[in-house]
Amino acid sequence: MKVVVTGLGVVSSAGIGKASFWDSIREGRSGVKTLEGVDTSRLKTRIAGQVTDFDPSALSYSAARNLDRFTQLALKACEEAVEESGLSGDPGRLGVILGTGVGGIGTIDDQQPALHTHQRGPQILHPLTVPKAMFNAAAGHIAIHYGIRGPNFTVSTACSSGASAIGEAVRLIRHGYADAIIAGGTEAPLSYGMFAAWNAMRVMSVRNDDPAAAVRPFSKDRDGLVLSEGAAIVVLEREDLARKRGAPIYAEVTGYGCSNDGVHPTRPSVDGQVAAIRDALRDAGMSVDEVDYINAHGTATTANDVTETKAIKQVLGDRAAKVPMSSIKSMLGHALGASGAIEFVSSCLSLRDGIVPPTVNLHTPDPDCDLDYVPNEAREMPLNAIMSNTFAFGGCNVILTLRKPENTL
Structure with a gap:
């Protein structure tokens, strides 16, 4: 059974939405900048691929403002992919499989100061800390938003999580467990704790004075990676059903x-x-x-x-x-x-x-x-x-x- 891609959505440091993203990528424009909103004064690396001009309150999902950023980014990418695909069908035959490496780490980092320094400590932690931080929050909220009742799970294989999610979704469709699956990956690791942890590994570039030129794959003078955030969602479907409903088809996942x-x-x-x-x-x-x-x-x-x-x-x-x-x-x-x-x-x-x-x-x-x-x-x-x-x-x-x-x- 052939599986095809009928919708794409992306949120990245180089652009929000596939048109803006693709224009930047084709033209070689970097989205790496000086990191804002995080105190990097004591860190060697102070640059990141940060998503700017993103307004979670503009999302169509009413609960979005109370979610961790990694879920919000996923919802934004998903809106674009689902709208383009025109995804429809029996909700029990539709699924969601997403990947994330660190889940709602921003929520956990946000709660740490109160937990360890406030007089009342644990008593003032946000009551939604667990549902916001859990790794399957993004997949779960996408299913809730679109009324999807088929297979739903989250893959966490570090940096390969999003690709793993797409691959596993293809397998489920091929073997008849679903007709279509929303799949992809999402990550928002630019909180102070996570960013400091990556600094401690000493694998990040320290070209703070020239962010756009910092990431140099395969180059003799490369000095490490630059951490970034973002999300990408694809709609995967059985080819016969996609063609029957006249859906746009970008590719066959072979x-x-x-x-x-x-x-x-x-x-x-x-x-x-x-x-x-x-x-x-x-x-x-x-x-x-x-x-x-x-x-x-x-x-x-x-x-x-x-x-x-x-x-x-x-x-x-x-x-x-x-x-x-x-x-x-x-x-x-x-x-x-x-x-x-x-x-x-x-x-x-x-x-x-x-x-x-x-x-x-x-x-x-x-x-x-x-x-x-x-x-x-x-x-x-x-x-x-x-x-x-x-x-x-x-x-x-x-x-x-x-x-x-x-x-x-």
């Missing part, structure tokens, strides 16, 4: 591969990534010669960029040097559990328009990163099949492949 390194919680493994890539290609019935473009994980950390390059070369062999591969994190920053879903949306738009987005800030490639990373400017070219890579702490590797369907938009 392959899903997932693996675990089984080696180290934070250090990536070539073998683990290779296994996931091969599983995705096998699931899609796709040869390496059919891959036209790779949307890279590309975090701008030393370990990831080199490992990902090696994995691609091992699977694609001589063809690796001929396949363009770019990282949109160079413009967005790293949105953790939302990143794989955001990159999947970007891949759908690449298929639609025949445009490969650039890896910006790539002027001096790392000698160990010697593939075609589409430096600094987007590239127009025919695209029929794309592979989207997502890797994560905990050794979680997720690969999604998608193909341009017949009679597309």
Whole structure:
């Protein structure tokens, strides 16, 4: 059974809504800025991919103002995706599967000062702290908003969470458990506690004076990732039902591969990534010669960029040097559990328009990163099949492949 994408929604540091987002990505405009609203005076990193001009009170869901930001971002992206798709059908045959790496961490951080310093302590904690902070809050509220009664769960596989959610949704539809599923990822990790924790790991860029140029995947002078927030939602459906109701179709999701390194919680493994890539290609019935473009994980950390390059070369062999591969994190920053879903949306738009987005800030490639990373400017070219890579702490590797369907938009 074929599964297709009929709606896209995205909220990112580079733009809210897929049109604004895609304009920025195509043109190589960065959404990385000096972080606002968080005291970074004692931190080495003071920049982030922050979503600005977002007003949760404008959401159509009446309860939105009382929710954690990660749920609000998901609702915003979902409104766009569902409206475009025109999703309909038996509520019991519709589902919601989302991914998040840190859930409602903002709510937890907000409550900590009162808990530990106020005279009354626990007695003044907000009574909605648990339902706001729980990881499945976003998926649950989307189901409530749209009256969806089918499968509903949340995936948490760190930075691959959103991609995992899309892959698992495809499996459920293929095997007949649902006709359509709202899937994707959401993350709002820019609270003081979480941002300080990432600073403590010493993996973030310290180019505070030049935020737009801070994220430099595959570059010799890269100095780390930049944390960001955002959400991306896609509507996935059985192809026959989508065509029957005349829904727009962006892509067919052809392959899903997932693996675990089984080696180290934070250090990536070539073998683990290779296994996931091969599983995705096998699931899609796709040869390496059919891959036209790779949307890279590309975090701008030393370990990831080199490992990902090696994995691609091992699977694609001589063809690796001929396949363009770019990282949109160079413009967005790293949105953790939302990143794989955001990159999947970007891949759908690449298929639609025949445009490969650039890896910006790539002027001096790392000698160990010697593939075609589409430096600094987007590239127009025919695209029929794309592979989207997502890797994560905990050794979680997720690969999604998608193909341009017949009679597309």
